[in-house]
Amino acid sequence: MTKEEKLLTMRNLWEDMRSEISTAYETPEMIDLLDQRSARIESGEAQLLDWDKVKGSIGRQ
Known part of the structure; x- marks a missing residue:
């Protein structure tokens, strides 16, 4: 999707x-x-991830 479409x-x-x-x-x-x-995010125990990076890693291990 283009930015405009999004x-x-x-x-x-x-x-x-x-x-x-x-x-x-x-x-x-x-x-x-x-x-x-x-x-959890504020304490550093967890982190927010970029959705585009997550999508690209799904199914890869």
């Missing part, structure tokens, strides 16, 4: 989901999981 896709997804986001809610379990993951 941006258009993101815009379309946002427009499609915008009305649902205000009615959606996060459960306490979801919030706890996100907090745990955030703490």
Whole structure:
């Protein structure tokens, strides 16, 4: 996908989901999981990976 196609896709997804986001809610379990993951990243125990690099490594070992 080109950058323009990606941006258009993101815009379309946002427009499609915008009305649902205000009615959606996060459960306490979801919030706890996100907090745990955030703490692991901040402590250096985990790291964020670039999606394009991850995609390229799938299936290779």
